[in-house]
Amino acid sequence: MRILILGGDGYLGWPQSLYLSSKGHHVTIFDNLSRRHFDLERGFNSLIPIQTLHERVAAWKEVSGQQIQISIGDTMDYAALATVFRDTQPEAVVHLAEQRSAPYSMIDRKHAVFTQTNNVIGTLNVLYAIKEFAPDCHLVKLGTMGEYGTPNIDIEEGFIEIQHKGRSDIMPYPKQPSSFYHLSKVHDSHNIMFCCKIWGLRATDLNQGVVYGVETTETRQDARLATRFDYDQIYGTALNRFCAQAAAGYPLSVYGKGQQIRGYINLMDTVRCIELAITAPPLEGEYRVFNQFTEQFSLVELAEMVARRSKRFGLEAQIKHLPNPRVEAERHYYNASHTRLIELGLEPHLLNGSVLESLIELAIKQREHINRNLIMPSVDWRITKNEIPPTSP
């Protein structure tokens, strides 16, 4: 299948590209390299060294014999986007080309405006490009479980049947996102649903949980194929960050009470979920939503698991509760449905001891590169003018 991967140079996009290429698909990566630019902007870096996109693709050719095509461009540049759609005639497009950090979107007004413009208008351009150049193409769009917030009822997969005053309807599940980033994904979802309706596009909106892990079958084959390992306050997700903190001998920083429950998924399952969506496309005009996670944990449960496992490496990790820089419920009901990808064939890699140990081990190997200044939160949801200075490493 001809597959276009928007954002194929990122943390998820790169292993996704490798995985689909390994399955024999013709993969083209379209990426503006913005994730690398954000590192430069903030003085961050992946804990595991990563290669340039060109070096990555060359290494993959060497290892697998497969050629991944590259097109450097921005979804905000419609001419560039239209050209890659016209030239590659994709049968599926995986859209990972969004600014994906909640704290980044909350730094200040400029970062909020950038996030919403880039994500919402970029996606609008993708929708127009599909309609114009590849109307049968299946859009696989990464959303987030954070679109739902933490309602007091069960979270369903995109839609819910509502009984009201003696009548009923199946309606889009109400959204209560909690950052300008999460909001941008909600805006996307509404725009995509509308385009499926008016133009007959096919789309799968994958509301993904927090991804952990840095290895897949493909990335393990050569150090040059590694994907990012972010542990910083802006791009590091909870579990990766805890492992880095444990390895470096810093306390595991839990925001607030730590009873915040979220869905989590292993990177190996993410790449498989997207393949499952691609190989069972929706009907013409169909907009479907899958909740893409495999397990639920509270923050403090995660921290405790990491602390426990760290002992095997002789580490004594402490858990430290910080004032919560986010505005979010710290104790809440949470029960989210996630059966549709299982029905399509997903066999989850659950978060067990060996997964945790391999992550901690990775972090230990890079321990001398861990910079504590990058970890502690400085972006506060309640403050508008909180432009944080780039931290020197």
Place this chain on the structure above:
Amino acid sequence: MRILILGGDGYLGWPQSLYLSSKGHHVTIFDNLSRRHFDLERGFNSLIPIQTLHERVAAWKEVSGQQIQISIGDTMDYAALATVFRDTQPEAVVHLAEQRSAPYSMIDRKHAVFTQTNNVIGTLNVLYAIKEFAPDCHLVKLGTMGEYGTPNIDIEEGFIEIQHKGRSDIMPYPKQPSSFYHLSKVHDSHNIMFCCKIWGLRATDLNQGVVYGVETTETRQDARLATRFDYDQIYGTALNRFCAQAAAGYPLSVYGKGQQIRGYINLMDTVRCIELAITAPPLEGEYRVFNQFTEQFSLVELAEMVARRSKRFGLEAQIKHLPNPRVEAERHYYNASHTRLIELGLEPHLLNGSVLESLIELAIKQREHINRNLIMPSVDWRITKNEIPPTSP
């Protein structure tokens, strides 16, 4: 009260500014004059001649003795917006500075991108300006009943209690908007609700029905105080358009079956509703939603009312069903709650014979200026590349 009116030069913004000024409020208009620019872009014009903003304000000073301040600027220009917030220290801001035509947003990709960027990012800038310069200021934001779509259950005012699997929660009412314009308002609503939550802002989101009429107590006092009368396919709303068609001897153009039911409101009630919202502000951190309309009609009912009333002027208006250029249900359940503004004191001006006659009479007076080419729909929801050329008058 110090009131800032964003978009105070528009169809609603101008009579709103006059009304609030007449009540003794200190009114400042912030407007980029874009509505006049859209006329130039498309070769349209208000059927009733309107004055420049400066002439309008001077005439109002002459008539009433009241001074309305003017600041020419764009919500997309944060420096300009911040300056007017800092200098005027508004206690309430009425936000009417959005591109407000559904067909305009559907012309092509550029117009969709313009509409969503201008509306969503412009509103994001307004939210940041409030937080930064006037955190106690009450945001009165114009939304649209079109955010809800046409669900098979009753439409409530912004929120709905959902019972689900033995639990319940009060949640944002699910949105199913039907144009890139309507979508932009949904995006705004989510962004505003979030800012109330994280920053403690106060906001009233007014989901307004289709507005008809062109006169208020204030505009009647001097011809120079008139507001716009749009009858064209892009900016003319249904009732105004039908009256113009009847006056000019053209068939009343009903899209599709004409069983599309919508909420309607008289311009005189709109200006009053906004005053009611301003004078009973929400609490700190409160995001509230009022449905701002007074009656429901189907399109064909409206056309029949106009046809009937036209007879009194010796006109024989025909009703003509056109292929529907929009993608929308043409026969559907519709029952929308609208009690909160009534509870605050709204006494509706309902759509009766004399209102219709005055509108038809106005259109008859300007009959020789009505251009049929401007009326017939050329923007089709199903077609992406349908840039319409400006029509020569």
